[in-house]
Amino acid sequence: MTLLDVENLWVQFPSRQGVFDAVRGVSFTLGRERLAIVGESGSGKSMTGRAILRLIRPPGIVTADQISLDGIDLMKKSEREMRDVRGQKISMVMQDPKFSLNPVMTIGQQIIEAYRLHNKVSKSAAFDKAIEMLEAVSIRDPERVMRAYPHEMSGGMGQRIMIAMMLIPNPEILIADEPTSALDVSVQGQVLSIIDKLVTDRGMGLIFISHDLNLVADFCDRVLIMYLGRIVEVCDAKNLHNAKHPYTQGLLNSLPRLSEPRRKLDVLNRNPAWSEAPSVSGRV
Amino acid sequence: MTMLNIENLSVWFGGGRDRVDAVRSANFHVNRGASFGLVGESGSGKSTILRAIMGLVPNWSGTISVDATPVGKKREKTFYKAVQMVFQDPYASLHPRHSVDQVLGETLYLHGFRDIDARVVKLLDDVGLGAKFRFRYPHQLSGGQRQRVAIARALAPEPSILLLDEPTSALDVSIQAEILNLLTDLRSEHGLTYVMVSHDLSVVGHMCESLAVMKDGEIVEIMDVETLRNAQAQHAYSKKLLAASI
Numbered sequence: 001m002t003l004l005d006v007e008n009l010w011v012q013f014p015s016r017q018g019v020f021d022a023v024r025g026v027s028f029t030l031g032r033e034r035l036a037i038v039g040e041s042g043s044g045k046s047m048t049g050r051a052i053l054r055l056i057r058p059p060g061i062v063t064a065d066q067i068s069l070d071g072i073d074l075m076k077k078s079e080r081e082m083r084d085v086r087g088q089k090i091s092m093v094m095q096d097p098k099f100s101l102n103p104v105m106t107i108g109q110q111i112i113e114a115y116r117l118h119n120k121v122s123k124s125a126a127f128d129k130a131i132e133m134l135e136a137v138s139i140r141d142p143e144r145v146m147r148a149y150p151h152e153m154s155g156g157m158g159q160r161i162m163i164a165m166m167l168i169p170n171p172e173i174l175i176a177d178e179p180t181s182a183l184d185v186s187v188q189g190q191v192l193s194i195i196d197k198l199v200t201d202r203g204m205g206l207i208f209i210s211h212d213l214n215l216v217a218d219f220c221d222r223v224l225i226m227y228l229g230r231i232v233e234v235c236d237a238k239n240l241h242n243a244k245h246p247y248t249q250g251l252l253n254s255l256p257r258l259s260e261p262r263r264k265l266d267v268l269n270r271n272p273a274w275s276e277a278p279s280v281s282g283r284v
Numbered sequence: 285m286t287m288l289n290i291e292n293l294s295v296w297f298g299g300g301r302d303r304v305d306a307v308r309s310a311n312f313h314v315n316r317g318a319s320f321g322l323v324g325e326s327g328s329g330k331s332t333i334l335r336a337i338m339g340l341v342p343n344w345s346g347t348i349s350v351d352a353t354p355v356g357k358k359r360e361k362t363f364y365k366a367v368q369m370v371f372q373d374p375y376a377s378l379h380p381r382h383s384v385d386q387v388l389g390e391t392l393y394l395h396g397f398r399d400i401d402a403r404v405v406k407l408l409d410d411v412g413l414g415a416k417f418r419f420r421y422p423h424q425l426s427g428g429q430r431q432r433v434a435i436a437r438a439l440a441p442e443p444s445i446l447l448l449d450e451p452t453s454a455l456d457v458s459i460q461a462e463i464l465n466l467l468t469d470l471r472s473e474h475g476l477t478y479v480m481v482s483h484d485l486s487v488v489g490h491m492c493e494s495l496a497v498m499k500d501g502e503i504v505e506i507m508d509v510e511t512l513r514n515a516q517a518q519h520a521y522s523k524k525l526l527a528a529s530i
Contacts, residue, residue: 040456041427155326184325184483185528211456254461256490258513258529264468265461265490 003173003205004030004052004090005283007065011047011229014059022047022060024229028282030173034199034206035282036216036237039226040251045209048226049175052207053090054082069173088118091166095178097158101150108146111165118169133164137194156187160194167198174199175207180215192219213251217241222282225251230279247274286352287316287477288337288445293346295329295336306332308501309346316444319471319478321488321495323525329501330481331372334447337479338369350445365395368438372450374430378422384408384433385418388440395441407436410473412466428459432466439470448480452487464491485529489513497522 011023023044028035037045051062054074067074069089077085086092094100102110111130112123121129127146134142137160150158159179166174176195180188196219199206210216216223217240225233225248233245243249250268295307307329314320322330336344339359348355350366371377378387388404397403405415411432422430431451438446451467452460464487470476482488488495494508497519505519517523 040458186325186525189528213457251457254458256461256464256486258486258489261490261509261513264465267461267465268458 002029002031002284003070005066005068006030006048006052007067007283009048009051009064009067010062011044011051011056012061012063014061021229023051025279026226026229026231026282027279028224028231028234029284030205030207031284032203032205033222034196034208034220034237036208036210036220036223037226038210038213038216038223040211042228043226044229045211045226046177049092049177049207049209052175053086053092055086055092084118087114087166087171088169089171090173090175091169091171092175092177093159093162093166093179096182097150097153097155097162098182100162101158103150105149106146107148107150107153107161111146111161111168114165115168129168130164133168134161136167136198137161137164138190139164156183156191159183159187159191163191163194163198167202170202171204173205173207175209177209178211179208181210181212188215213240213248213255224282228275230275230277231282232274232277232280234280234282245274246271285315286313287318287350288314288320288479289347289349289352290333290337291347291349293333293336293344293348295332295341295344297341297343306341306501307336307344310496310498310503312496312503312506314445314477314479316477317471317475318494319480319492321492322479322481322498323483323485323488323495324498325483325525328498330498331449332501334369334449334479334481337367337447339363365441366443367445367447368441368443369447369449370431370434370438370451373454374427374434375422375454377434378430380422383419383421384413384425387433387437391437391440397440403440407440410439410470411436426459427455428462431455431463435463435466435470439474442474443476445477445479448478450482451480453483460487467491485512485526497525 007027009023009026013020013022026048037048039045050056052067056062064075108130112126115126115129131142134145139145139160180191183191208220217237220237223235223237223240224231227247233243233248235243253266254268256265290310290312293307293310297304297306310333322333324330335341337348355363385404388407389400392400392403408414408417413432452463471478480491489509489512492509496503497505499521505522507517515526517526
């Protein structure tokens with residue numbers, strides 16, 4: 001079943017040197033699955049995530065044939081109507097908890113605010129729900145954490161709090177923009193398994209934006225590989241290591257591997273034809 | 285043979301009940317021309333060891349010897365000629381209002397070189413940038429190019445030891461490969477000794493011959509890279525770290 005259908009999405013920024021195309025004609029669909037978008041910095045992967053939530057502010061321009069959520073086109077919604085979509089239908093976990101949590105509000109106030117914005121409930125009911133949610137993301141001693149401020153939390157805890165806050169309105173789609181790249185490997189595993197459990201239990205769709213190819217090969221179902229604003233390849237995550245496109249192969253070969261020591265790593269040779277070729281469709 | 289020797293190094297911050305012991309009695313040595321890795325989670329004290337070697341932390345005890353000479357509380361000028369550091373974030377470690385030429389020229393001048401013009405060109409060639417980058421400012425460079433400038437700056441005094449603090453963690457994998465290859469080439473050309481901090485075991489496995497695993501300010505295990513490749517770590521924590529990375 002298709003939750004989200006994106007067709008021919010463009011994100012453009014006018015500049016003194018002419019219009020810069022950050023995303024160029026990207027199409028894909030998302031079902032109840034874990035879809036990964038990978039690519040280097042500047043490939044437009046985060047811009048794609050933001051454009052879906054219409055979070056790109058002028059002078060940025062977003063155009064698309066359609067971005068439909070359950071058959072309703074988000075491109076046609078007014079700004080006021082979009083507020084009901086953000087958080088409630090689609091929510092987004094940002095990369096760095098340090099910059100995404102409000103530093104002068106306690107964790108509890110922020111989670112309760114997120115919940116009461118979308119649900120008409122009493123403060124005490126929201127408090128109980130927030131505690132329950134913090135427990136769901138494996139935070140020990142949630143009562144203390146509710147009273148704490150973001151600077152008192154470690155990176156891993158901050159990221160789990162973000163996830164709790166984003167999942168409390170029970171959205172249908174979660175967009176996770178590099179949710180683990182600021183974290184240590186050991187904490188990374190914990191955060192991923194929490195996301196995985198919540199996504200599977202609630203039957204949500206997940207868009208997982210990352211630059212880590214090995215991580216998405218293990219964690220996701222389907223992968224879109226982006227290069228300079230276009231999708232160059234779409235494949236199943238388990239077949240990622242047999243990818244066909246020279247760009248994907250180049251990225252994979254440039255990783256050092258413990259099992260295969262080499263004196264020199266392979267360097268990516270960029271072919272201008274890759275950015276000229278039309279975007280591959282990720283629709284099913 | 286031993287280029288860098290660390291004995292019983294402890295580093296602490298604050299005092300009284302706020303005292304934090306960031307590094308507790310660390311011991312290791314690095315041979316001339318070798319490459320040594322320090323791995324561990326954030327907060328395990330791996331970067332603090334590098335900062336202590338450079339003299340960037342106020343409180344430390346123990347012995348740090350470079351080329352069999354122990355360093356004092358205040359570093360000599362000769363020390364900075366021998367030991368240089370490359371920092372983690374190429375976006376933060378270059379002065380935004382200084383051109384590449386100023387950054388390299390000033391470093392060369394302070395180290396007493398007077399043939400600055402020729403040396404700046406040579407340094408830029410060494411790190412694969414070329415003379416056309418000489419008068420650019422940091423905002424006109426990509427992350428990988430900035431890290432190359434930071435490496436050129438570290439190479440300016442012709443050091444024998446380079447301390448690398450997560451030199452590629454802010455870069456894409458394709459750019460990471462280029463920088464790691466550059467570091468490999470520079471090591472064989474200039475006979476450099478490396479101490480490299482990273483949280484990525486595969487990067488350390490690629491670059492280093494031996495490594496120390498740190499946890500909560502202590503070195504829990506020192507092993508060679510073969511042990512790492514064959515996953516034969518002894519300590520429970522190193523096993524856990526290895527399992528999480530593969």
